Amino acid sequence: MESPGRYRYRPANTLYAASHDWFSPYLSRPVRELLDAGPHARSLLRSPRNVDVCILFTDIRGFTDLSRTIGSDRLFRTVDACIGRQIRIIEHYDGYVDNFTGDGLMAVFEGPDMTDSACRCALEVVSRALPAVRYGEAALAPIGAGLHRGDVAMGTLGCESRLTHTAIGDTVNRAARLTGFARGRDVVISERIRRGLSAETAARFAPVQADRRRTDIDAIAPIYRSRCG
Template sequence: MDALEELSRWMITEGRRSGDPVKAVSRFCTDLIAAGVPLWRVNIGQRFANPLLIAWGVVWTPEKTESYDVTHDVMQTDSYVGSSFEYILANRRPLHKNLRRLDPEADHISYHEFAEAGGTDYYATLMYYGDGSMHGCTFVTQSDSGFTAENLQMIEASLPGLSCALEPVTMRKSSRSLLRTYLGDGPSDAVWNGSIKRGERTALDAVVMFTDLRGFTALSDSTSEEEVFDALNTYFDVVVQAVEDAGGDVLKFMGDGILSIFPAADGSSRAEQCSQAAQASQTALAGLTAANSTRAQTGRPLLEIGIGLNAGRVSYGNIGSPGRLDFTVLGAAVNLASRIEGLTKSTGHPVLASSAVAAAAPDLFSSCGTRSVRGISDPVEVFFLRVDAA
């Protein structure tokens, strides 16, 4: 069995079972070098089915092998436009380029960067997966003779084996990233592991954070759809980032409402969860203030939010029909958080919390009296997040 046959055998057996793209790409490159292909830098790009990330990949050099992610925004920048990846995906054919004869004006900046670092020859080609998707690979050498025709044939002959090792990894990463995008980290892990099926639920202690955009109906009626979507995206960006930075999970967007939880972690106390929720609330308000400064300069409407916090026992899981499920969190604690958020309009405080939250973090909240809450017979004492809270 020659070296390339052994490489292909390893890829479709051990490489595929390992689920380790860095290990697979490292083996691919080192075996090709041993077979006589003078590799210096290899980039194996993998396309994502994801609304936030469009690709991921692995870059190999003799010094190290590491993975990376690519957002959709990158596709509009000079790093992609005019690149070899754009060319091979658009034209569906390989690209072979001599790095010693570059056009200073016409050739993409990446070719010049590789040439300045000692690269002499460049090859970009495609990998094809069973779902019909195409994925790009690039190879650079520093050999004085560049890539020979035999070198390129060896690379192409080895790619099907590499595809066998990487395709299941790409499919799993795409699926998991989609779950994480729509469900958040904790719930997506539970769904992926099969621990939450239809009708099953998990009960846990958590701080519930309900956020609402003030005046959304009026904004929708008085501005264009483009401006409404711009406002929502700004608002979502600020709140989601604040929640995730503080250790929470964003579970659901409900129109202009955002439902988030700060679940109890092993060894953590309710005081820690309440502090996390308070920190997320403060960060969200600060972020919105910064965003409004930019919006004011361009004449766009300013955005205001209300936040309701409550702590208690909640249940989350999948509910719905046999053919369509929704992942959500339910319980009296969730309902009260929503009702408390509604009180922010009348109290003048953007963040209000229940006594369960305030009792666990007394240094952060002060009482603003009792209020009647829809659906609850007795008045409820609510607490505002102090401006000077740490």
């Protein structure tokens, strides 16, 4: 029986995920799927591949100020609840978390409907991930998000003592930089994302002028901001 995941292979008799349930959540979905290949897992994980994906970055606006106003335990519980809510939304739209970035995360979407799915996911994250996480009088600032589509190199980075399976490349960098343009409860997307959206989803975005004084993103590239915040 072949794997139901994206990385089609014939798995070993004893599946890794089935025998390590407690450990599986520490791994990204591609790593869990590839580990089920048994003896072939190591070579598969070490083999980089080029793939067209959508990359989503999120982070909490005003997080530094928030961290100065509430205790570390409350801060951790608040961010944990916020991150957990985002993950559930991302998985609902068939994406997965590649890594965490402190108060935010990086998610990957693949497949034929990835552009519209990733964008609708981002809109839901910025509008729904925060209301459920309030502790006393402390409340999180809004979430901002950036989304871009393009080719990435996906594979294993690191050395003998520490490895990670991740996506790297200009697409990742641009998605991260677009997040910097997001204000509270904003999703900022690239032109390539907008071209792949359904008319209904595209109507939720308006063009914005990139700040030409910034050097960390192409100042003449069209970008779009969501109308939800």
